[in-house]
Amino acid sequence: MTAYRDVDLFLRAHFETTADPSVLDGQIDTVLTATAGRRQQPAWLAALRSHPMSTTARSLGRPLSSPAWALLIILALLVAITAVGLTTGAIRLPAAPIVNGPILFGRFVPAADDTAVFAVRPDGSGEQLVIPAPIECPQLSPDGGRIAVAFGVVNVDGTDRLMFPDTFQGATLGCSTWSPDGRRLAVEGFNDADRTVNGIYLADAEDGGNVVRLTTNGQDGNDVPGDWSPDGRHVAFVRALAGQEIGTIWVADVDTGAAHQVIPNVVGLWVGWSTDGQWLVASRALVPGQASSFILVRPDGTDLRTISPPANHNWATGPTFSPDGTRLAFNMAVGTADKADIYTMRIDGSDVVQITDTPNDNEYFVDWGIDPR
Numbered sequence: 001m002t003a004y005r006d007v008d009l010f011l012r013a014h015f016e017t018t019a020d021p022s023v024l025d026g027q028i029d030t031v032l033t034a035t036a037g038r039r040q041q042p043a044w045l046a047a048l049r050s051h052p053m054s055t056t057a058r059s060l061g062r063p064l065s066s067p068a069w070a071l072l073i074i075l076a077l078l079v080a081i082t083a084v085g086l087t088t089g090a091i092r093l094p095a096a097p098i099v100n101g102p103i104l105f106g107r108f109v110p111a112a113d114d115t116a117v118f119a120v121r122p123d124g125s126g127e128q129l130v131i132p133a134p135i136e137c138p139q140l141s142p143d144g145g146r147i148a149v150a151f152g153v154v155n156v157d158g159t160d161r162l163m164f165p166d167t168f169q170g171a172t173l174g175c176s177t178w179s180p181d182g183r184r185l186a187v188e189g190f191n192d193a194d195r196t197v198n199g200i201y202l203a204d205a206e207d208g209g210n211v212v213r214l215t216t217n218g219q220d221g222n223d224v225p226g227d228w229s230p231d232g233r234h235v236a237f238v239r240a241l242a243g244q245e246i247g248t249i250w251v252a253d254v255d256t257g258a259a260h261q262v263i264p265n266v267v268g269l270w271v272g273w274s275t276d277g278q279w280l281v282a283s284r285a286l287v288p289g290q291a292s293s294f295i296l297v298r299p300d301g302t303d304l305r306t307i308s309p310p311a312n313h314n315w316a317t318g319p320t321f322s323p324d325g326t327r328l329a330f331n332m333a334v335g336t337a338d339k340a341d342i343y344t345m346r347i348d349g350s351d352v353v354q355i356t357d358t359p360n361d362n363e364y365f366v367d368w369g370i371d372p373r
Contacts, residue, residue, distance in 0.1 A: 099370060100322045102126075103329050103355060104140050104147065105342050106365035109133040115365065117147065119156075122322075122344065122368075124355045130158050137175035140369030141205075142182045150174050151187060153205060156372055164208025171197040177225050178205065180232045186214065186225040199223045200237055200252065215252050215259050223250075226271035226282075227320075229299070236262075236271045236280055236299070245269050246285040251299060262301045272320040273299075279347075281328065283317040292316045294328070296347070307349040314338070318366045321347075329355070329368045342366060 106115040114134030120127040136150040151173045152163035171189030189201045198217040204210045220242035240247035252259040267282035292315045293308035316332035331340040339362040342355040
């Protein structure tokens with residue numbers, strides 16, 4: 001038996017074991033439909049469609065004597081395997097390369113006694129004002145086209161700013177973070193006069209509607225939303241201690257609201273999630289007289305690691321992952337400085353790069369996105 005005949009039999013066996021034998025003649029149409037739009041060559045599509053594939057057919061109708069027919073069968077086999085992989089999950093196309101886009105950050109503006117939002121390239125070039133003060137807690141959308149601010153959204157170029165209703169059932173709705181598909185926001189809700197409403201709420205990113213409660217703090221503190229998991233099923237957050245800007249890392253299930261503490265270590269009021277879903281990152285709570293450091297931990301609480309920028313610094317906070325997961329962006333006050341600039345480094349603490357150099361201005365609210373599509 002020739003190699004060509006082996007391919008012939010393999011192809012037929014594949015269709016006979018994966019389809020209704022009574023409709024095998026239509027099976028090739030299913031394959032072609034599943035692969036429509038993949039820039040196939042019309043000539044071999046027409047040839048493939050012209051040959052029967054029923055249980056009664058014992059040959060392809062002519063000897064496989066030319067290299068063209070051998071290539072045709074191999075192409076058909078690849079199409080069939082690809083179609084099965086797309087439906088069963090056995091084959092995965094490689095993800096498109098992730099490009100690290102602009103770093104977004106807030107800069108304190110004394111004249112406004114509040115924050116203005118700036119963007120800068122990862123190499124420190126091209127800094128520009130995006131939103132003038134006053135504004136709070138900017139977060140880039142997953143597609144890089146919009147920015148969530150204190151319960152509102154604005155285009156990345158600063159246009160079409162839309163502020164949402166900022167209260168819900170007694171809770172003031174404030175800073176928020178995007179779901180991976182860009183459709184929902186996880187929002188901090190709080191009320192100092194009625195702490196029973198403190199927790200995280202979910203709302204539509206388009207208009208701030210469809211608000212539902214996700215978590216209840218229950219400790220007279222606040223639940224501060226961090227990143228969503230890449231699959232959109234969980235939200236990482238910091239459960240703040242009453243009256244303090246420190247807390248512990250928690251994760252909440254978006255569907256059920258069930259929440260659990262990841263580790264008991266006390267951290268600052270931000271937690272980031274790596275784009276591959278493998279790590280959470282937060283800053284260790286500042287201790288007077290000690291240099292600050294970052295915590296890396298698996299979402300299940302295992303494999304806890306501590307990393308620290310090698311530079312002599314007063315504090316470093318707010319770490320967030322780059323889109324490709326290789327670096328962290330954060331704010332850091334070097335030496336004895338009382339104002340921070342923006343820096344990046346590898347996730348092992350090496351290769352620290354200073355992004356901004358504004359010794360008279362304090363910078364914070366760091367986020368790292370992709371270029372708008």
